[in-house]
Amino acid sequence: MRILKLHFKNLNSLLGEWTIDFSLPEFAEQGIFAITGPTGAGKSTILDAICLALYGQTPRLGKITSQNEIMSRQSGECFASLEFKTNAGHYRTLWSQTRARKKAAGNLQTAQHVIEDLSDPENKLTLEDKLSKVPTKVSEVTGMDFDHFTRAMLLAQGGFAKFLQSSADERSPILEKITGTEIYSAISKKVHEHKTTEENKLGLLEQQLQGIKLFDASEIAQLSAQLDELERQLALTVQQKTASEQQQLWLTTLQTLHQELAQLIEQQSVLHTQQQHFATQEAALDWAHKASAI
Numbered sequence: 001m002r003i004l005k006l007h008f009k010n011l012n013s014l015l016g017e018w019t020i021d022f023s024l025p026e027f028a029e030q031g032i033f034a035i036t037g038p039t040g041a042g043k044s045t046i047l048d049a050i051c052l053a054l055y056g057q058t059p060r061l062g063k064i065t066s067q068n069e070i071m072s073r074q075s076g077e078c079f080a081s082l083e084f085k086t087n088a089g090h091y092r093t094l095w096s097q098t099r100a101r102k103k104a105a106g107n108l109q110t111a112q113h114v115i116e117d118l119s120d121p122e123n124k125l126t127l128e129d130k131l132s133k134v135p136t137k138v139s140e141v142t143g144m145d146f147d148h149f150t151r152a153m154l155l156a157q158g159g160f161a162k163f164l165q166s167s168a169d170e171r172s173p174i175l176e177k178i179t180g181t182e183i184y185s186a187i188s189k190k191v192h193e194h195k196t197t198e199e200n201k202l203g204l205l206e207q208q209l210q211g212i213k214l215f216d217a218s219e220i221a222q223l224s225a226q227l228d229e230l231e232r233q234l235a236l237t238v239q240q241k242t243a244s245e246q247q248q249l250w251l252t253t254l255q256t257l258h259q260e261l262a263q264l265i266e267q268q269s270v271l272h273t274q275q276q277h278f279a280t281q282e283a284a285l286d287w288a289h290k291a292s293a294i
């Protein structure tokens with residue numbers, strides 16, 4: 001997040017309108033600068049104005065109530081406007097509140113809060129204008145809520161020590177959002193998950209290896225001898241099987257020949273009967289031929 005311009009009016013001891021343009025070369029080129037002044041000069045008010053414009057509250061006062069203790073005395077209106085850029089775009093927020101008829105003695109009116117998208121200078125787009133929803137929208141575009149912002153981007157008096165004393169789990173999300181290194185946390189989680197998965201696989205393999213028995217030389221020799229004997233028996237069995245199959249073939253062939261022989265004997269018997277029956281007819285036929293010749 002980069003703050004570009006701060007504009008505010010009638011906040012705390014800084015009566016009137018004030019503008020700080022952080023995009024000017026005096027700020028942009030130097031990189032690091034300091035805002036100095038005696039106690040009560042309004043240094044903390046500048047920080048209050050930034051928080052007020054973004055979240056509608058300040059580190060010192062919290063949310064601005066109906067009493068509005070941040071408005072300068074003897075004034076009838078106040079506001080804080082902040083222009084900034086993030087990786088999501090270019091925005092401006094404005095928080096304001098007035099008294100009736102803008103008179104110092106008038107009753108306080110309902111505060112107004114709005115966030116605008118300035119990505120297109122010619123077409124400003126209001127993203128949210130409801131008092132209760134603007135801080136949530138600011139958190140979305142900046143990646144920081146009020147607590148994260150005041151502990152990392154803008155540390156009030158004593159806030160830096162509180163940030164340093166916070167736990168690593170509390171600091172990590174803030175620093176990740178500031179530096180844009182959330183992806184490395186995601187990569188770290190994936191690596192840890194992959195490591196856990198591979199360790200589980202390794203543990204399973206080690207358990208399986210524990211169930212495997214390793215043989216010594218004498219056991220290997222004994223098993224080799226048993227294997228040789230089994231292979232010899234297998235070869236003998238194969239030979240016996242081959243011989244049995246050959247004998248079975250011979251037996252099948254012999255049975256077939258016996259069946260064919262029985263059929264031939266039966267046919268021979270039929271032919272013999274037919275031959276005897278024809279012998280009588282043959283004699284009669286012979287006499288018939290002789291008679292026909294006479």
